[in-house]
Amino acid sequence: MKKLHPKSNIDELCYPFIYEDSSLCDYEIETDQLTRSVAWAIDELSTLIINYPKSEELKKLEKELNWLLPLCYHLNGSIRGKLAITENDHKQLLVHYRNMKLLVEDAISGFVLPGGKSPVGILNQCSSLSKKAIRLMVIIHNNEQKEVADILPKFANLLCNYFFTATILINKVTGFKETPFVSKSY
Numbered sequence: 688m689k690k691l692h693p694k695s696n697i698d699e700l701c702y703p704f705i706y707e708d709s710s711l712c713d714y715e716i717e718t719d720q721l722t723r724s725v726a727w728a729i730d731e732l733s734t735l736i737i738n739y740p741k742s743e744e745l746k747k748l749e750k751e752l753n754w755l756l757p758l759c760y761h762l763n764g765s766i767r768g769k770l771a772i773t774e775n776d777h778k779q780l781l782v783h784y785r786n787m788k789l790l791v792e793d794a795i796s797g798f799v800l801p802g803g804k805s806p807v808g809i810l811n812q813c814s815s816l817s818k819k820a821i822r823l824m825v826i827i828h829n830n831e832q833k834e835v836a837d838i839l840p841k842f843a844n845l846l847c848n849y850f851f852t853a854t855i856l857i858n859k860v861t862g863f864k865e866t867p868f869v870s871k872s873y
Contacts, residue, residue, distance in 0.1 A: 704767075709831055711767055714823035718763035721816040724809055725756050731806035735857070742860050744790060748853055751783050755846070762820070762843065766827060770836050777842050784849045791855045799865035803858040810850045810857070817847035 693700050704712045729752045736745050758780075761771035788795075801811045821843045828835040858865060 709833070710823050710826045711831070711833060714766065714820060714827060715763055717816060717819050717823060718759060721813060721820060722756065722759035722763065724813050724816060725752060725759050728806040728809040728813060729753060729756065731809060732857075735804060735806065735861070739860055744856055744860055748787075748856060752853075755780070755849075758842075759846075762839065762846075765839055766824070766833065766835055770838070772836075772838050772842050774838060777838060777845065780842065780845050780849060784845060784852060787849070787852050787856055791852060791859055794855050794859045794865075795852075796867070798868040798870070800868050801854075802865060803854060803863040804861045807854045807857050807863075810854045814847045814850035814854075817843050817850065821847070 690706075692706050693703075702712070702716075704715065729749060732745065732749050732752065736742065736749060739745055758772065758776055761776075765771045801808065821840050824835045824840050824843070827833045855865075857863075
């Protein structure tokens with residue numbers, strides 16, 4: 688059977704690399720979805736802020752997510768193209784993450800079932816998309832022998848933790864009580 692390949696009509700091609708066999712295209716689609724989901728979370732957060740206008744924590748989160756939005760697209764192109772995530776980006780995200788962690792340290796006690804007011808569900812999805820991006824980086828680097836700069840999985844791991852902690856922060860501000868999850872498997 689012959690391979691699928693792009694047709695000559697540019698209107699019928701959604702992405703220049705969509706037909707390649709490498710997992711790199713899958714990674715780029717995953718990080719594209721991550722970026723779009725962060726934008727969606729920002730929009731939902733702006734609506735939530737209307738209901739909690741005195742919450743400086745939510746306003747700060749909105750500012751941080753707006754800062755992160757273009758970085759997610761930089762994460763997208765940093766394997767195929769020029770590395771666009773820097774150590775300074777990582778350090779700044781680490782500062783934001785650790786500051787947020789301090790705000791919610793009394794609210795984190797282990798695994799919880801996902802839940803809360805929007806954009807909690809979207810941010811949980813962003814956390815999962817970050818994990819998927821990391822897994823694809825592992826495949827691209829280890830199995831497909833394409834160099835992945837160390838900063839990229841380091842940054843994406845931190846993103847995953849940041850998004851999860853943001854859900855805990857929103858739940859704390861809105862008064863949503865998470866349900867603890869006790870695994871029957873571990």
